[in-house]
Amino acid sequence: MSASPTKKTIDLNAEIRGEEIFARYDSQVVSRLWAYIRPHRWALVAVVFTVALFTIVQVLIPVTVRYAVDSAVGNAQYAFNTILAVFASLIVLNAVSNFFQEWVAARLAQRVIFDLRRAMFNHLQHVSLSILDQTQVGRLMSRLQGDVNSLQEFMETSVSAVGDFFLLIGIVAVLLLMDVKLGLLTLCVLPMMFLVRKIWLPWARKAFTRAREASSSVNAALAENINGIRTVQENRREIVNFARYDVRAIENLQAQIGSSRASQVMMPTVDTLTGLAMAIVVVVGGSQVVSGQLDVGVMVAFIFCVQRFFDPIRTLTMQYTVMQRAMASGHRIFEVLDIEVTLSDKADAQALADVPPAIEFNHVTFGYRPDQPVLHDLNLHIQPYQTVALVGPTGSGKTSIAALIHRFYDVWDGEVKVGGQDVRDLTLDSLGQCVGMVLQEPFLFSGTIADNMRYGLQWATREQVIEAAKAVRAHDFIMRLPDGYDTMLGQRGRNLSIGQRQLLSFARALLAKPKILILDEATANIDSFTELEIQRALNVLRKGRTTIIIAHRLATIRDADVIVVLQKGRIVEKGSHDELLKNKGLYAKLHASSNASFDDLVEAEGEQVPNS
Incomplete structure (x- = not known):
């Protein structure tokens, strides 16, 4: 096995330190x-x-x-x-x-x-x-x-x-x-201005930094509580959270007041220096006018110039802070x-040919963190149009297999083939069109129901959208909505039940017409009645496709052509439901027990569940 990849990465999660706010x-x-x-x-x-x-x-x-x-x-x-x-x-x-x-x-x-x-x-x-x-x-x-x-x-x-x-x-x-003489005399206040700026700038920078940090803190607390409002109300944390937010809000208020104070200090300073320069012009220039050494127009022009002179200095001082930020x-x-x-297309990458959708894993080793592999020298061959179930405890590598088929990640060792071709030799677009995924928690975007169903096939007609919805038994509930297929969805489709969102994700996958369909815990969070509807939809989706079903519960995978049992990144059993029962292995133990999933069985037997 080759060493896990070590790439130079950038820590996007790093806190912005005070000294980094200004550069x-x-x-x-x-x-x-x-x-x-x-x-x-x-x-x-x-x-x-x-x-x-x-x-x-x-x-x-x-x-x-x-x-x-x-x-x-x-x-x-x-x-x-x-x-x-x-x-x-x-x-x-x-x-x-x-x-x-x-x-x-x-x-x-x-x-x-x-x-x-x-x-x-x-x-x-x-x-x-x-x-x-x-x-x-x-x-x-x-x-x-x-x-x-x-x-x-x-x-x-x-x-x-x-x-x-x-x-x-x-x-x-x-x-x-x-x-020249009056001009130089008027400009003699400039050194005082630069001295004030030199003293003011470090203090102001600290005030601005504190204000920026306090603003970030209060915004983060606000966003976190709004995003988790269901949990907040469920645990009746409103008063406690408000008290904690109030502390940050007061700190932010004080910091913003300090920032405003720092900003406003320059104004009276500039006004004072402007007044001093004006006094020089009036006193010295006035005496020269009286003595006939200076024209009245020159003195008036000097007054106008002095009034305009210090405003740019103040602006440039504030602009320096803006530039640093x-x-x-x-x-x-x-x-x-x-x-x-x-992950990008190779220079000679080819589109996936119109071939039977077979899948091959040949000696695949892969992980998400350096030196922590999730899959170990894995070999798995899936025939075209088979339905293969992947089962095993959490962290055994089920979802990793699905991600590698779609080439969300590249393997460390070995190769993954789709249609007889290494996925690294295929264009990402053609691979994406070939592989469809339905996840445990479907993600719906802002827009209409029809737009969400067309997400994988933008040019689908209205008739095709309705046909796909009917095939997965979603048409009836869609038509009961106020605007039918033109109903606008809220954030992540929150105005629909999770079962309805899942049916829409099935319809979206069906409309995209992928040759390979991956169902990753697609029925994990739904009730038994909705699961029955989704099982019927699954039967429609699986026709004419190579299907991979990832599941903890056995009820969803009994009729799979092949069931692959994974543990700690390795295949420990493989066969049909009946064959695995006869083997009396891990799968049979789960089936014979009263446990609901592989996680329950592993914990019951005292085995360590690997993390991924």
């Missing part, structure tokens, strides 16, 4: 994000143009004010009406360019995020089940939603941040061009996209 600028993340921006380069060009136009207009407005004031007091060579017309045009252009800057930037961000979401969804559709089996859905959804939203926020605000950066440069240039989010998003797709 430094990461050129690799930006480079990979650029790959999604590049297809929309013309939109990016439009963004750059509108940002440049808006920035230029913002700089020209104070300059125009200068000439307007000088003209009004008779110190300018330009006519006041002309300057006023230019000023009015700039105001209109400012509003228009600001609108288009925000609109085009938002459209670009939405398109890039749309492509990114599609890429993540498409990638996860093909990721190996061996990864998803070990991944908490909540953690994965956090990456698909929260981290993508953080990246979207960064993209939408970074455009205006770039504009603010160039606006700062433009304002500094205007101040120095109008009057986006870098961490981008890293986690691309971590998902980097998950290796271990």
Whole structure:
């Protein structure tokens, strides 16, 4: 036996530590994000143009004010009406360019995020089940939603941040061009601003981190209790759960207040520094105006520039935090996209030929965890159109056999053949069309009953849908529903009984017309009356197909052509019901006992039940 595979994996379940919520600028993340921006380069060009136009207009407005004031007091060579017309045009252009800057930037961000979401969804559709089996859905959804939203926020605000950066440069240039000495004197407050920012940033980062962690905690508690509401009400845990949630909610409230406080600290700081700069302009500039050293228009333009100067600084400071959060989010998003797709079509993969659906397991060894095999050197040959039952205690490898036939996983050693061909040499699409599965707990999607039945054969006609429903005795209960086949199903079909959901899954399998049908504990959770209906449906489903039935209870597999008894990943018995009874082995012991399943029998005999 070869060593079990050891692949480099990514822990999608890992908690996001506080220091990971904010990350430094990461050129690799930006480079990979650029790959999604590049297809929309013309939109990016439009963004750059509108940002440049808006920035230029913002700089020209104070300059125009200068000439307007000088003209009004008779110190300018330009006519006041002309300057006023230019000023009015700039105001209109400012509003228009600001609108288009925000609109085009938002459209670009939405398109890039749309492509990114599609890429993540498409990638996860093909990721190996061996990864998803070990991944908490909540953690994965956090990456698909929260981290993508953080990246979207960064993209939408970074455009205006770039504009603010160039606006700062433009304002500094205007101040120095109008009057170097007054300009330098006004800008002397900048070191104070940078000192405040240096002190504020670490404190604010801790506040934002705490708020993010508290928000995640309270959302996780809310989701868990809503998903488990039946169990909550069954055990009357409402008061206890509310008390526990209240603690997290209070922590979240305090954290969010702290975050808001950190955000708001910069506003009075900037206002104070703005007032100080204004005071310098008024006092120094006013004295120069009185002495005739400075035009009135220049001083007024200085006041306008100072008012606009500190807003971009405040915005850029907050944008730095957004950028840090986006870098961490981008890293986690691309971590998902980097998950290796271990199961894919080979370069020379062929579609499964139209041959009798035989199944072969030749010396198969397989497991889910390294060095913990579930199947040991297993050999099993199933003839076309046979009905084969797999029985045995929990962990004996029954479901693993079914998963390998569908190639949800690849074997460690040996080979699995369908129709005489190794499943690794077949295209996944053709194999999926050949193999149909009905699970213990059927999964129904949001949509109508007819849509759910067509899930495996989208182009099926209404007549074919009704024919399949009648064949498995589902038509009558469907017609009793308010809208018949157009009845909308709730989440996972919760507005139907489990027996009705199971009948729909049988109809879906029948409509898809698979050559191989796998029934994995399909009657385990239903009552005896419904089981009788499903047994009749099974008789219809099994006709003209190779059928594999996985079951604990013997009542569902007595008439199987071959019954395979598994224990600890090995075949211990094989034969018909009557043959196995004559052998007086494990199967006969179960049949002769009053136990309901192999699990009961194994526990009764004191044997260890293997885990998988």
